[in-house]
Amino acid sequence: xxxxxxxxxxxxxxxxxxxxxxxxxxxxxxxxxxxxxxxxxxxxxxxxxxxxxxxxxxxxxxxxxxxxxxxxxxxxxxxxxxxxxxxxxxxxxxxxxxxxxxxxxxxxxxxxxxxxxxxxxxxxxxxxxxxxxxxxxxxxxxxxxxxxxxxxxxxxxxxxxxxxxxxxxxxxxxxxxxxxxxxxxxxxxxxxxxxxxxxxxxxxxxxxxxxxxxxxxxxxxxxxxxxxxxxxxxxxxxxxxxxxxxxxxxxxxxxxxxxxxxxxxxxxxxxxxxxxxxxxxxxxxxxxxxxxxxxxxxxxxxxxxxxxxxxxxxxxxxxxxxxxxxxxxxxxxxxxxxxxxxxxxxxxxxxxxxxxxxxxxxxxxxxxxxxxxxxxxxxxxxxxxxxxxxxxxxxxxxxxxxxxxxxxxxxxxxxxxxxxxxxxxxxxxxxxxxxxxxxxxxxxxxxxxxxxxxxxxxxxxxxxxxxxxxxxxxxxxxxxxxxxxxxxxxxxxxxxxxxxxxxxxxxxxxxxxxxxxxxxxxxxx
Amino acid sequence: xxxxxxxxxxxxxxxxxxxxxxxxxxxxxxxxxxxxxxxxxxxxxxxxxxxxxxxxxxxxxxxxxxxxxxxxxxxxxxxxxxxxxxxxxxxxxxxxxxxxxxxxxxxxxxxxxxxxxxxxxxxxxxxxxxxxxxxxxxxxxxxxxxxxxxxxxxxxxxxxxxxxxxxxxxxxxxxx
Numbered sequence: 281x282x283x284x285x286x287x288x289x290x291x292x293x294x295x296x297x298x299x300x301x302x303x304x305x306x307x308x309x310x311x312x313x314x315x316x317x318x319x320x321x322x323x324x325x326x327x328x329x330x331x332x333x334x335x336x337x338x339x340x341x342x343x344x345x346x347x348x349x350x351x352x353x354x355x356x357x358x359x360x361x362x363x364x365x366x367x368x369x370x371x372x373x374x375x376x377x378x379x380x381x382x383x384x385x386x387x388x389x390x391x392x393x394x395x396x397x398x399x400x401x402x403x404x405x406x407x408x409x410x411x412x413x414x415x416x417x418x419x420x421x422x423x424x425x426x427x428x429x430x431x432x433x434x435x436x437x438x439x440x441x442x443x444x445x446x447x448x449x450x451x452x453x454x455x456x457x458x459x460x461x462x463x464x465x466x467x468x469x470x471x472x473x474x475x476x477x478x479x480x481x482x483x484x485x486x487x488x489x490x491x492x493x494x495x496x497x498x499x500x501x502x503x504x505x506x507x508x509x510x511x512x513x514x515x516x517x518x519x520x521x522x523x524x525x526x527x528x529x530x531x532x533x534x535x536x537x538x539x540x541x542x543x544x545x546x547x548x549x550x551x552x553x554x555x556x557x558x559x560x561x562x563x564x565x566x567x568x569x570x571x572x573x574x575x576x577x578x579x580x581x582x583x584x585x586x587x588x589x590x591x592x593x594x595x596x597x598x599x600x601x602x603x604x605x606x607x608x609x610x611x612x613x614x615x616x617x618x619x620x621x622x623x624x625x626x627x628x629x630x631x632x633x634x635x636x637x638x639x640x641x642x643x644x645x646x647x648x649x650x651x652x653x654x655x656x657x658x659x660x661x662x663x664x665x666x667x668x669x670x671x672x673x674x675x676x677x678x679x680x681x682x683x684x685x686x687x688x689x690x691x692x693x694x695x696x697x698x699x700x701x702x703x704x705x706x707x708x709x710x711x712x713x714x715x716x717x718x719x720x721x722x723x724x725x726x727x728x729x730x731x732x733x734x735x736x737x738x739x740x741x742x743x744x745x746x747x748x749x750x751x752x753x754x755x756x757x758x759x760x761x762x763x764x765x766x767x768x769x770x771x772x773x774x775x776x777x778x779x780x781x782x783x784x785x786x787x788x789x790x791x792x793x794x795x796x797x798x799x800x801x802x803x804x805x
Numbered sequence: 806x807x808x809x810x811x812x813x814x815x816x817x818x819x820x821x822x823x824x825x826x827x828x829x830x831x832x833x834x835x836x837x838x839x840x841x842x843x844x845x846x847x848x849x850x851x852x853x854x855x856x857x858x859x860x861x862x863x864x865x866x867x868x869x870x871x872x873x874x875x876x877x878x879x880x881x882x883x884x885x886x887x888x889x890x891x892x893x894x895x896x897x898x899x900x901x902x903x904x905x906x907x908x909x910x911x912x913x914x915x916x917x918x919x920x921x922x923x924x925x926x927x928x929x930x931x932x933x934x935x936x937x938x939x940x941x942x943x944x945x946x947x948x949x950x951x952x953x954x955x956x957x958x959x960x961x962x963x964x965x966x967x968x969x970x971x972x973x974x975x976x977x978x979x980x981x
Contacts, residue, residue, distance in 0.1 A: 562964055608961070628925060631925065633853050642926070645975075718926065737925070
């Protein structure tokens with residue numbers, strides 16, 4: 281007992297000694313202080329500067345609002361009003377209520393304390409207490425105020441298709457606005473309050489350098505002074521769209537010029553987009569003999585394009601006509617841009633199972649994600665609104681991942697025709713028509729299918745793929761398939777006579793009748 | 806999307822007993838209720854469809870902790886030496902995370918996936934759905950699976966299968 285008391289006394293004395301030796305806390309550096317202006321009053325908070333960015337002491341801010349921040353494993357946990365946000369120093373995303381808080385940069389740890397960008401509070405408070413945060417850099421005030429629930433939230437998307445940059449501002453409610461042209465920039469001025477998704481964002485786009493929000497203004501900084509815009513609005517949901525491109529402006533509503541002559545709009549199959557899979561550094565599968573999928577698909581597609589043009593007298597566009605990288609979204613965007621009536625993506629298959637052989641044809645499966653089903657319902661509801669045909673058409677474009685939905689039946693017919701002809705003419709073992717969530721088919725606003733011609737990983741099929749005779753056989757099969765589909769479709773819509781019935785056969789392969797020596801010149805790829 | 810990494814690391818840290826300054830327990834397995842449990846893994850069979858393989862694996866009771874272990878077990882490949890690897894051999898499971906809404910995140914990495922995996926759509930479908938089927942079969946709370954690559958949302962693994970959304974399990978790719 282006496283020994284225990286002695287140990288306690290020594291420990292107490294040691295603690296006092298340590299406290300005496302501890303350095304006096306440094307007075308707060310005004311440069312590292314800011315004002316938290318919350319509904320319950322002002323409070324000084326600690327901020328930190330790193331790499332030109334300002335970070336806020338998360339524990340101080342959340343505590344001032346009645347919550348707490350604690351360590352949680354390698355990260356941190358902020359709690360307020362029974363809402364918990366998790367965040368860490370290696371991610372610019374936090375998680376709250378199954379949702380994300382996006383910050384411009386990851387939080388940092390200073391003296392074992394979490395410091396976060398002010399946008400963290402914006403995201404966290406909106407979800408935990410219907411509060412919002414804004415940072416007044418000039419006054420060094422972090423203002424916490426009731427969220428403006430009446431303000432329309434804005435999302436911004438920037439996408440470039442064939443040199444035209446489409447900036448789409450989607451609002452949760454209609455808002456009046458005007459657009460001001462300034463040197464090197466356009467500013468969209470909303471006349472009612474909006475909730476901006478970010479302060480500033482750079483874009484990897486040929487026409488748009490960055491977008492930034494200042495109050496209720498969105499400033500679109502251009503990459504060059506000669507970039508001009510056409511703007512228009514769409515409803516359901518409310519959107520403001522700016523089409524930006526280099527060169528002289530044209531009147532709003534004027535169709536964008538394409539690099540080739542667009543046929544007169546009329547029902548039927550007039551334009552076909554053929555997509556040679558992969559390209560550039562995206563080589564695709566490689567055969568045991570070294571044949572690359574990207575080369576095999578390009579050679580085949582160039583022959584196919586020539587054959588389709590010659591036989592069907594349709595315009596044919598290749599998504600690539602050389603060994604270049606074309607993003608998957610861009611491939612379907614090209615088809616949409618050309619108002620194509622069919623989209624056919626050509627690939628070579630690969631399998632680890634030895635001896636795999638045969639052709640497969642796919643069309644898109646949308647049931648791969650139940651989130652898509654939810655969005656489909658949203659689309660359907662939105663389409664029932666007062667929007668006119670133009671808005672309805674654009675709505676499809678914006679809901680990219682649902683664009684293919686209404687064409688699935690036609691895509692299925694196209695895929696069936698392709699697979700039957702591949703079976704009939706090439707004699708390749710059928711692996712059937714299948715559905716899969718293939719990225720390249722997602723955004724197509726026309727019947728679309730993906731053909732896996734043969735297994736490049738199979739040495740026998742790799743040899744075949746290299747041969748002119750086999751390529752012509754496949755081209756013949758695909759041309760016949762497209763012709764069959766075209767006739768069938770145009771008959772169903774009443775602009776063509778039904779073709780004489782041809783009984784499907786499984787007889788020996790047909791020898792190709794002709795050889796195309798040189799592909800026709802394509803444009804717009 | 807890096808939240809997956811952050812949070813799964815946090816969860817693993819909790820499971821590992823490394824948080825809250827607790828001393829490392831000699832009885833860690835007991836604390837985490839680690840038991841050898843049967844798991845069902847999916848590999849590509851000779852019919853070019855996914856086939857089930859059951860394996861006994863020591864797993865903690867907490868699904869969040871068990872998820873990474875099961876995903877890594879899948880990448881080890883089949884116990885049957887005749888069944889080839891679906892994924893490139895340098896593929897790793899970087900992290901996993903299970904959201905309360907039933908979305909499981911599996912963050913894959915490795916040099917081949919990072920540089921661009923050159924394979925066909927069949928093999929990519931087999932790889933993606935081996936993960937989806939394995940996760941949803943062993944973890945009833947996981948209703949769908951979102952695959953990330955190197956801590957970031959990925960468009961595809963090899964140029965075909967759309968990974969920009971969580972995928973539901975599909976019997977299409979599984980041998981009956």
